[in-house]
Amino acid sequence: MADLSARLGPVVLSTPLVAAAGTVGSVVDFVGVTDFSFYGAAVAKSVSGEPWAGRPAPRVGPAGVGMLNGIGIQNPGIDAWLAKVVPELDPVPTQVWGSAVGNEPDEFARVAAGYAAAGIPAVEVNLSCPNLDGHMFALSPQLASKVISAVRAAVDVPIGAKLSPNSEDIVAVAAACAEAGADWVVLTNTAWGAGIDVRTRRPTLSGVIGGYSGIPIKPLALRCVIEVHRAIPELPILGCGGISTGEDVIEYFLAGASAAGIGTIHFAEPRAAKRIMKELQSMMRKLGVTRLTDLTGAMQT
Numbered sequence: 001m002a003d004l005s006a007r008l009g010p011v012v013l014s015t016p017l018v019a020a021a022g023t024v025g026s027v028v029d030f031v032g033v034t035d036f037s038f039y040g041a042a043v044a045k046s047v048s049g050e051p052w053a054g055r056p057a058p059r060v061g062p063a064g065v066g067m068l069n070g071i072g073i074q075n076p077g078i079d080a081w082l083a084k085v086v087p088e089l090d091p092v093p094t095q096v097w098g099s100a101v102g103n104e105p106d107e108f109a110r111v112a113a114g115y116a117a118a119g120i121p122a123v124e125v126n127l128s129c130p131n132l133d134g135h136m137f138a139l140s141p142q143l144a145s146k147v148i149s150a151v152r153a154a155v156d157v158p159i160g161a162k163l164s165p166n167s168e169d170i171v172a173v174a175a176a177c178a179e180a181g182a183d184w185v186v187l188t189n190t191a192w193g194a195g196i197d198v199r200t201r202r203p204t205l206s207g208v209i210g211g212y213s214g215i216p217i218k219p220l221a222l223r224c225v226i227e228v229h230r231a232i233p234e235l236p237i238l239g240c241g242g243i244s245t246g247e248d249v250i251e252y253f254l255a256g257a258s259a260a261g262i263g264t265i266h267f268a269e270p271r272a273a274k275r276i277m278k279e280l281q282s283m284m285r286k287l288g289v290t291r292l293t294d295l296t297g298a299m300q301t
């Protein structure tokens with residue numbers, strides 16, 4: 001039997017799969033829809049300090065075999081989120097992580113502190129939402145570092161920094177986050193994208209430009225994993241972007257990932273994780289690999 005356990009820095013995962021933020025709601029919303037026992041962890045949709053209304057409709061749309069979204073992180077704010085979600089976490093058969101977002105470093109820190117005080121075991125810091133007006137923290141090593149430093153000072157729980165494939169220098173941003181205290185980086189969030197209906201001449205998204213995700217972004221995110229792993233091999237990476245098969249998981253590990261985020265595939269196949277785990281086991285058998293962690297960064301060049 002192959003060993004499929006995984007580790008992201010200080011966090012031990014029972015499986016290498018992590019349900020990606022925003023694709024399984026608050027996680028508790030998806031119990032019964034998605035079988036969370038196939039995940040090492042599940043990340044809830046990002047939450048800010050105060051309630052955010054998000055963008056007007058249309059907020060999602062197809063884009064070939066990929067998907068566009070421009071939700072703008074509609075959420076009730078951390079206090080309301082904790083009051084509603086935390087009492088319902090018990091039946092979820094995996095660890096549930098929070099995702100923090102904000103307009104400034106202090107807001108991220110306040111959200112992360114709320115999660116930690118409520119017993120949430122780890123926090124992703126969403127530096128890379130493509131749907132916020134104003135700056136994207138993940139584009140700048142300095143801004144990313146300020147946010148991660150503020151979160152690190154506010155909580156002791158493990159934190160992951162979620163970065164963007166649109167960064168000009170993903171290695172510099174990842175290094176800044178690691179130095180500021182991130183335990184791992186998530187590579188990556190969605191890529192900026194857009195679509196237009198030629199009949200109505202209207203954009204797919206009300207915000208015109210939003211986040212592009214799904215199978216077509218795999219090479220973009222994989223490139224980021226390869227670059228960061230080559231430059232900073234000791235920094236754990238949660239690879240995310242377009243994963244839809246067990247073979248994709250292995251590809252991300254070979255590139256340098258230590259765990260694999262499952263996102264957009266949930267919309268077409270909410271129970272995809274069970275199939276992906278089966279495919280992963282079968283592919284490992286075919287390849288003669290007994291321990292998944294042996295594959296991290298094992299790409300041969």
Ligand SMILES: Cc1cc2nc3c(=O)[nH]c(=O)nc-3n(C[C@H](O)[C@H](O)[C@H](O)COP(=O)(O)O)c2cc1C
Nearest residue numbers: 020021022046069126188189213214241242263264
């Ligand atoms: C509808 C939708 C909502 C998302 N919301 C969030 C979010 O709230 N926070 C976050 O960090 N990422 C969010 N993401 C990004 C995903 O977690 C993931 O990083 C990205 O979609 C790439 O992976 P995929 O191609 O497997 O979907 C969202 C993605 C989609 C499609």
